[in-house]
Amino acid sequence: MQAMVLRAAGSPLERSEVPVPPAAADQVLLRVECCAVCRTDLHVVDGELRHPKLPLIPGHQVVGIDESSNTRLGVPWLGWTCGVCSYCRSGRENLCDQAKFTGYTLDGGYAQYAVADRRFCFAVPDTYSAEEAAPLLCAGLIGFRAWRMIGDAARIGFYGFGSAAQILAQIARADGREVFAFTRDGDLAAQQFAREMGAAWAGGSGTPPPEPLDAAILFAPDGTLVVTALRNLVKGGTVVCAGIHMSDIPSFPYELLWNERTIRSVANLTRADGEQFFGRIASLHIDTRRTVYPLADANEALADLRSGKLMGTAVLAVS
Ligand SMILES: [Zn+2]
Numbered sequence: 001m002q003a004m005v006l007r008a009a010g011s012p013l014e015r016s017e018v019p020v021p022p023a024a025a026d027q028v029l030l031r032v033e034c035c036a037v038c039r040t041d042l043h044v045v046d047g048e049l050r051h052p053k054l055p056l057i058p059g060h061q062v063v064g065i066d067e068s069s070n071t072r073l074g075v076p077w078l079g080w081t082c083g084v085c086s087y088c089r090s091g092r093e094n095l096c097d098q099a100k101f102t103g104y105t106l107d108g109g110y111a112q113y114a115v116a117d118r119r120f121c122f123a124v125p126d127t128y129s130a131e132e133a134a135p136l137l138c139a140g141l142i143g144f145r146a147w148r149m150i151g152d153a154a155r156i157g158f159y160g161f162g163s164a165a166q167i168l169a170q171i172a173r174a175d176g177r178e179v180f181a182f183t184r185d186g187d188l189a190a191q192q193f194a195r196e197m198g199a200a201w202a203g204g205s206g207t208p209p210p211e212p213l214d215a216a217i218l219f220a221p222d223g224t225l226v227v228t229a230l231r232n233l234v235k236g237g238t239v240v241c242a243g244i245h246m247s248d249i250p251s252f253p254y255e256l257l258w259n260e261r262t263i264r265s266v267a268n269l270t271r272a273d274g275e276q277f278f279g280r281i282a283s284l285h286i287d288t289r290r291t292v293y294p295l296a297d298a299n300e301a302l303a304d305l306r307s308g309k310l311m312g313t314a315v316l317a318v319s
Pocket residue numbers: 081082083084085086087088093096097098099
């Protein structure tokens with residue numbers, strides 16, 4: 001099969017001909033239709049996430065057909081957990097010490113075929129095409145876990161308006177909440193995109209919002225934004241860091257945290273998150289802006305995401 005393979009961190013993916021992987025017990029073999037590109041893929045390829053499986057086929061937003069049952073399945077980031085550790089037994093399999101991750105410690109979907117543990121796959125709703133469904137599998141699922149951490153916050157800041165933010169903005173609008181979108185200063189195209197996707201306000205991250213925020217979710221991997229977001233929060237507000245990798249957070253005066261403000265991270269997803277997410281969007285049709293690339297152009301897709309020129313989500317069309 002054709003696959004885009006990472007041989008060493010920091011080098012481009014190599015277009016390679018590799019054997020179709022055999023499916024082990026508990027696994028399905030999927031003919032990949034689409035794989036969406038996530039910022040985490042960049043962190044893996046660029047070496048910011050250490051110790052990937054090598055060589056590695058990246059990609060953890062995989063939609064494909066299980067040819068044995070002719071059903072469409074989605075493969076998320078969480079690829080396997082031990083099931084017996086204290087985290088797994090307390091509903092926190094996202095924190096499992098032994099967890100394996102698709103497109104990082106397991107091969108993923110930048111290929112014509114992929115194997116995945118069927119217990120961690122999701123059925124894709126019939127109302128979504130493969131291309132529409134692919135961005136839901138990380139941007140949607142892990143974004144939704146971050147969303148749950150902000151409770152019933154009414155005014156929500158999103159720092160970085162990409163793949164996850166465009167999905168959550170639509171859930172926010174359906175819930176009657178207001179999204180304030182912060183982009184790189186001067187990135188008028190991204191601000192326009194945020195407004196089109198439902199943000200009540202959009203501006204540069206150096207600009208204060210028109211009203212204080214009840215919560216903020218950080219998608220951009222820039223630690224200075226944690227402090228910026230704290231400054232914009234009401235008392236009791238929460239900053240959620242949704243990315244797997246972030247630059248250092250600078251020190252800041254305690255008074256920014258005082259009055260019961262919270263900073264927390266969100267890691268990975270549980271299968272229960274996925275069930276809740278797909279349940280929540282059953283009555284919505286999440287409409288993502290996507291740029292489609294052929295599988296062989298995965299390096300271009302990653303470069304466009306890295307440079308910030310991409311609006312919405314990059315999706316690799318495989319078959
Ligand atoms: Zn475990």
